[in-house]
Amino acid sequence: MAVKFANRMNLLKGSEIRALLALTAKPEVISFAGGMPAPELFPTEGVKEAACKVMDNMGRVALQYTGTDGFASLREKIVARMAAKNDIHVSIDDILITSGSQQGLDFSARVFLNPGDVVLVESPSYLGAINAFKACEPTFVEVPTDDAGMIPEELDKILATTENVKMIYVIPDFQNPTGKTWTLERRQKFMELINKYEIPVIEDNPYGELRFEGEFLPSLKSMDTKDLVIFLGTMSKIFAPGLRIGWVCSTNAEVLGKYNFIKQGADLQSSTIDQLITNQFLEDNDLDAHVEKIKAVYVKRRDAMLKTMEETFPKEVKFTHPEGGLFTWCVLPEYMDAKVIAPQCLEKNVAYVPGGSFFPNGGKENHFRLNYSCMPEDKIVEGITKIAEVLKANLK
Amino acid sequence: MAVKFANRMNLLKGSEIRALLALTAKPEVISFAGGMPAPELFPTEGVKEAACKVMDNMGRVALQYTGTDGFASLREKIVARMAAKNDIHVSIDDILITSGSQQGLDFSARVFLNPGDVVLVESPSYLGAINAFKACEPTFVEVPTDDAGMIPEELDKILATTENVKMIYVIPDFQNPTGKTWTLERRQKFMELINKYEIPVIEDNPYGELRFEGEFLPSLKSMDTKDLVIFLGTMSKIFAPGLRIGWVCSTNAEVLGKYNFIKQGADLQSSTIDQLITNQFLEDNDLDAHVEKIKAVYVKRRDAMLKTMEETFPKEVKFTHPEGGLFTWCVLPEYMDAKVIAPQCLEKNVAYVPGGSFFPNGGKENHFRLNYSCMPEDKIVEGITKIAEVLKANLK
CATH class of the missing domain: 3.40.640.10 (Type I PLP-dependent aspartate aminotransferase-like (Major domain))
Structure with a gap:
C-alpha cells in the first residue's frame, strides 16, 4: 500500500527491552531484564x-x-x-x-x-x-x-x-x-x-x-x-x-x-x-506498611546480587551499589559489547538488558542493566554466577 | 517563567464540551451536552x-x-x-x-x-x-x-x-x-x-x-x-x-x-x-442481551426527543432522525448563533453543545448537538420544550 507515515515514525522502533522480555518469558530463564515489581508482593x-x-x-x-x-x-x-x-x-x-x-x-x-x-x-x-x-x-x-x-x-x-x-x-x-x-x-x-x-x-x-x-x-x-x-x-x-x-x-x-x-x-x-x-x-490500607514489606524483600535481593557480583565478576567489570530502587548497572571494559554477550548469557538461560539504548545518541555498548526486584535470591545467585562465567570467557 | 511551549500547544484549547460539562454538573440542569452512556444501565x-x-x-x-x-x-x-x-x-x-x-x-x-x-x-x-x-x-x-x-x-x-x-x-x-x-x-x-x-x-x-x-x-x-x-x-x-x-x-x-x-x-x-x-x-455474561437492554431504553429517549422537537421546535429549525447512536443534530437558520443561544438555555437550566467546534475550519455557528442517552424521557420533554421557547424567542 502506498501509505506514507509521519517523519517521527522513522525514529521509533520497539523498545529493545520489550523485545527481549518476549524472549525471556520462558519459565526456565532467569531474567534480570525487566523492571517489574515482584508480583508475589502485590496486595491482591x-x-x-x-x-x-x-x-x-x-x-x-x-x-x-x-x-x-x-x-x-x-x-x-x-x-x-x-x-x-x-x-x-x-x-x-x-x-x-x-x-x-x-x-x-x-x-x-x-x-x-x-x-x-x-x-x-x-x-x-x-x-x-x-x-x-x-x-x-x-x-x-x-x-x-x-x-x-x-x-x-x-x-x-x-x-x-x-x-x-x-x-x-x-x-x-x-x-x-x-x-x-x-x-x-x-x-x-x-x-x-x-x-x-x-x-x-x-x-x-x-x-x-x-x-x-x-x-x-x-x-x-x-x-x-x-x-x-x-x-x-x-x-x-x-x-x-x-x-x-x-x-x-x-x-x-x-x-x-x-x-x-x-x-x-x-x-x-x-x-x-x-x-x-x-x-x-x-x-x-496502610501503604507505608506495604512499602516496608516490599523494601524488606528487595533489599535482600539487592544484597544477594551485589554479593554474588563481588564474589564472581571479574575485577575489570564495575557496577553500582544502589541504596534503593530496582537496578544495578554494570560497566564492562571498553572492548566488550554487552549486545554481543547477551545472547551468550541467554544460551545459559540468563537475561539482562544491554545498555546501549539508554544513551540516546548511542555509541556506548559496554554497559548493561540488571534488575533484582523480580527474582528470588537463589535464582539471583545462580543467574549472576552464570553471567560471571560468560564475562570471564569474554575477557581479553 | 520563561518557558517556551511546543508550537502544537498554540492550536490546542480545552474541549468546549468538557468546559460546558463542568457548568452542567449541577443536578438541576437538564443536560443534552455530554455523550455519556446512561449510568443506570451499567452492569455493576x-x-x-x-x-x-x-x-x-x-x-x-x-x-x-x-x-x-x-x-x-x-x-x-x-x-x-x-x-x-x-x-x-x-x-x-x-x-x-x-x-x-x-x-x-x-x-x-x-x-x-x-x-x-x-x-x-x-x-x-x-x-x-x-x-x-x-x-x-x-x-x-x-x-x-x-x-x-x-x-x-x-x-x-x-x-x-x-x-x-x-x-x-x-x-x-x-x-x-x-x-x-x-x-x-x-x-x-x-x-x-x-x-x-x-x-x-x-x-x-x-x-x-x-x-x-x-x-x-x-x-x-x-x-x-x-x-x-x-x-x-x-x-x-x-x-x-x-x-x-x-x-x-x-x-x-x-x-x-x-x-x-x-x-x-x-x-x-x-x-x-x-x-x-x-x-x-x-x-x-451475554453482552448481546445487555446491548438490547441499552437500545430499548435509548430508542424511547430518542423518540421522546424527536417527538417533542417535532411538536415544539420552530419549523425553521431542522434536525436529523438518527436510526441509532446517541445524538441528533440541529441546524438553525444561518442568522442564528448556537453559541449565543446556549447561555440563554443554560439560564433555563438546559444545556446542549454548540456545533461550531465540530467544523475544524470553523465558521458554522448555526448548529448544535443534542444527546438523548443520558436523560429520562420526562426530562427530555421538559428540556426540549424549554429549548424550543428560547429558539422561538431568537427567530427573526
Missing part, C-alpha cells in the same frame, strides 16, 4: 476488597466517564502522600492523573518539544523516556553524570552554549538504569542553575520511596522556588502497575493546563475504576 | 463479580505489567465480536488494545501526520478527533457530507487536487455529532475511491451496535480489499467507558506495528486489570 486481597467496595458503593461512578484531571479524592491522597514522602506541598489543582508516569513522559515531550528542540538528559537515562521523547523528534544532549548525579559544571557549560533547550529530564533517586542517587549538594547546585536559566525540569520519581538505606534526600520539586519543576509520580512500584495510575504535579497553572489539553486529546481521562480502586485501597 | 453487579473472579483467580497477573498489544484472551473475544457484529474477519495479531478509542484517534494522527499534512474529515466531524489530530498540526479539509454520508464526487475532486492527503477520518454509523449513517451505496463508492487513491482510512465505530431500526450496513473495513482501513472499536458505549477499553484493528502489519511503537512510548500498555475484568465479564 486488598485490591479485591477495594474493588468490591467501589462496585457496591459507587459502581455507576466507577463505570462512567470522569473529569480529565482525575478523581478528586485520589488527588487529595496523592497530595497528602507527596507532602509526607517528598516534602512537596501542593493542592489537588496541581495534580493531573495520568496512565502511569510513562504517560507523563509522553505528555512532557508533547507540551514542550518541537522537532529539533533540545532536551537534556542524564547520560545514561531511562529508555522509555528516550523513546517517548523521540516521537517529538528532539535533539538529545547527554549531560555528563557521575556517581553523585548530573555534573553541574557540565550542565552550566551546556546551558550557556546550547540554543533551544526546552526541558531537562532527570531521575535523581535510584535512577533507571544506573541505580544512582544524586547527592544533596548536586541537587542544590542543579536548582541554582535551573533558576538561573529558567528551564523546565521533568523530575521522574518512580522509585523514591524504595530506599533501603542512607538518608532521605529532598526532591528537586521541594526545592523549586520558580515553579519550574514538573514532578512525575506513580503507584506502579509501591502498589501495582496493572492499574495504570501515575500523576503529573506542576505548580504552574499554565503548564499543567497544557498537560490537561494533551490528556483530553490523548485518552480523555485515565481509567475511572482504576482511580476509584486505588483511592479505596489507600483509604482502607 | 456483573462487573463486581468479574472483578472478584479476576482477583481470586489471577490477581497477580491483573496487577502486573502486560504486553503492549494487550491481553490475548480479550483480543480473541474482540476478534469474535467483530466477526459477528461487523462482518470483519481478522486474527488477534491485527488488534491493539487502546485506552478507549480516543487513544486510537490520537495514535492515528501521530502515525500518519506531519505538520501541514492534510487530513480529510466529514463536515462536521467528532470534536474529540479534531482536537486529537490538532496536536499533530495538520491541515483539515472538510469533505461535503449530506444525509447519505460523504459525497463521493466531492471526495474524488478533493483527492484529485490535494497534495499530502495522509488519512481520511470517518464515522459511517450514527455519526457524532450528526447521528447520520452512510448508505450502502455511499460506502461502496467511498471504498472505490479509497482503492483508487490508496489513502488510509480511520473508520471510527463507537456506536455501530446501537441500531434501533433499519438494516445493518457493512463496515468499511469489511469491504476493504487493500488493507487500507484502520478500524477503531470501543467497549465504552456497549459496556462501560470507566474501564478504558478500545482497540485499533489493522490488517496491515506494518501499520499496526507503528501504532504499537506509539503505544509503547505513550503509556506502555492499557490497564491490565481493566482488560482482565472486561475479558471476564464477556466470558460470564
Whole structure:
C-alpha cells in the first residue's frame, strides 16, 4: 500500500527491552531484564476488597466517564502522600492523573518539544523516556553524570552554549538504569542553575520511596522556588502497575493546563475504576506498611546480587551499589559489547538488558542493566554466577 | 517563567464540551451536552463479580505489567465480536488494545501526520478527533457530507487536487455529532475511491451496535480489499467507558506495528486489570442481551426527543432522525448563533453543545448537538420544550 507515515515514525522502533522480555518469558530463564515489581508482593486481597467496595458503593461512578484531571479524592491522597514522602506541598489543582508516569513522559515531550528542540538528559537515562521523547523528534544532549548525579559544571557549560533547550529530564533517586542517587549538594547546585536559566525540569520519581538505606534526600520539586519543576509520580512500584495510575504535579497553572489539553486529546481521562480502586485501597490500607514489606524483600535481593557480583565478576567489570530502587548497572571494559554477550548469557538461560539504548545518541555498548526486584535470591545467585562465567570467557 | 511551549500547544484549547460539562454538573440542569452512556444501565453487579473472579483467580497477573498489544484472551473475544457484529474477519495479531478509542484517534494522527499534512474529515466531524489530530498540526479539509454520508464526487475532486492527503477520518454509523449513517451505496463508492487513491482510512465505530431500526450496513473495513482501513472499536458505549477499553484493528502489519511503537512510548500498555475484568465479564455474561437492554431504553429517549422537537421546535429549525447512536443534530437558520443561544438555555437550566467546534475550519455557528442517552424521557420533554421557547424567542 502506498501509505506514507509521519517523519517521527522513522525514529521509533520497539523498545529493545520489550523485545527481549518476549524472549525471556520462558519459565526456565532467569531474567534480570525487566523492571517489574515482584508480583508475589502485590496486595491482591486488598485490591479485591477495594474493588468490591467501589462496585457496591459507587459502581455507576466507577463505570462512567470522569473529569480529565482525575478523581478528586485520589488527588487529595496523592497530595497528602507527596507532602509526607517528598516534602512537596501542593493542592489537588496541581495534580493531573495520568496512565502511569510513562504517560507523563509522553505528555512532557508533547507540551514542550518541537522537532529539533533540545532536551537534556542524564547520560545514561531511562529508555522509555528516550523513546517517548523521540516521537517529538528532539535533539538529545547527554549531560555528563557521575556517581553523585548530573555534573553541574557540565550542565552550566551546556546551558550557556546550547540554543533551544526546552526541558531537562532527570531521575535523581535510584535512577533507571544506573541505580544512582544524586547527592544533596548536586541537587542544590542543579536548582541554582535551573533558576538561573529558567528551564523546565521533568523530575521522574518512580522509585523514591524504595530506599533501603542512607538518608532521605529532598526532591528537586521541594526545592523549586520558580515553579519550574514538573514532578512525575506513580503507584506502579509501591502498589501495582496493572492499574495504570501515575500523576503529573506542576505548580504552574499554565503548564499543567497544557498537560490537561494533551490528556483530553490523548485518552480523555485515565481509567475511572482504576482511580476509584486505588483511592479505596489507600483509604482502607496502610501503604507505608506495604512499602516496608516490599523494601524488606528487595533489599535482600539487592544484597544477594551485589554479593554474588563481588564474589564472581571479574575485577575489570564495575557496577553500582544502589541504596534503593530496582537496578544495578554494570560497566564492562571498553572492548566488550554487552549486545554481543547477551545472547551468550541467554544460551545459559540468563537475561539482562544491554545498555546501549539508554544513551540516546548511542555509541556506548559496554554497559548493561540488571534488575533484582523480580527474582528470588537463589535464582539471583545462580543467574549472576552464570553471567560471571560468560564475562570471564569474554575477557581479553 | 520563561518557558517556551511546543508550537502544537498554540492550536490546542480545552474541549468546549468538557468546559460546558463542568457548568452542567449541577443536578438541576437538564443536560443534552455530554455523550455519556446512561449510568443506570451499567452492569455493576456483573462487573463486581468479574472483578472478584479476576482477583481470586489471577490477581497477580491483573496487577502486573502486560504486553503492549494487550491481553490475548480479550483480543480473541474482540476478534469474535467483530466477526459477528461487523462482518470483519481478522486474527488477534491485527488488534491493539487502546485506552478507549480516543487513544486510537490520537495514535492515528501521530502515525500518519506531519505538520501541514492534510487530513480529510466529514463536515462536521467528532470534536474529540479534531482536537486529537490538532496536536499533530495538520491541515483539515472538510469533505461535503449530506444525509447519505460523504459525497463521493466531492471526495474524488478533493483527492484529485490535494497534495499530502495522509488519512481520511470517518464515522459511517450514527455519526457524532450528526447521528447520520452512510448508505450502502455511499460506502461502496467511498471504498472505490479509497482503492483508487490508496489513502488510509480511520473508520471510527463507537456506536455501530446501537441500531434501533433499519438494516445493518457493512463496515468499511469489511469491504476493504487493500488493507487500507484502520478500524477503531470501543467497549465504552456497549459496556462501560470507566474501564478504558478500545482497540485499533489493522490488517496491515506494518501499520499496526507503528501504532504499537506509539503505544509503547505513550503509556506502555492499557490497564491490565481493566482488560482482565472486561475479558471476564464477556466470558460470564451475554453482552448481546445487555446491548438490547441499552437500545430499548435509548430508542424511547430518542423518540421522546424527536417527538417533542417535532411538536415544539420552530419549523425553521431542522434536525436529523438518527436510526441509532446517541445524538441528533440541529441546524438553525444561518442568522442564528448556537453559541449565543446556549447561555440563554443554560439560564433555563438546559444545556446542549454548540456545533461550531465540530467544523475544524470553523465558521458554522448555526448548529448544535443534542444527546438523548443520558436523560429520562420526562426530562427530555421538559428540556426540549424549554429549548424550543428560547429558539422561538431568537427567530427573526
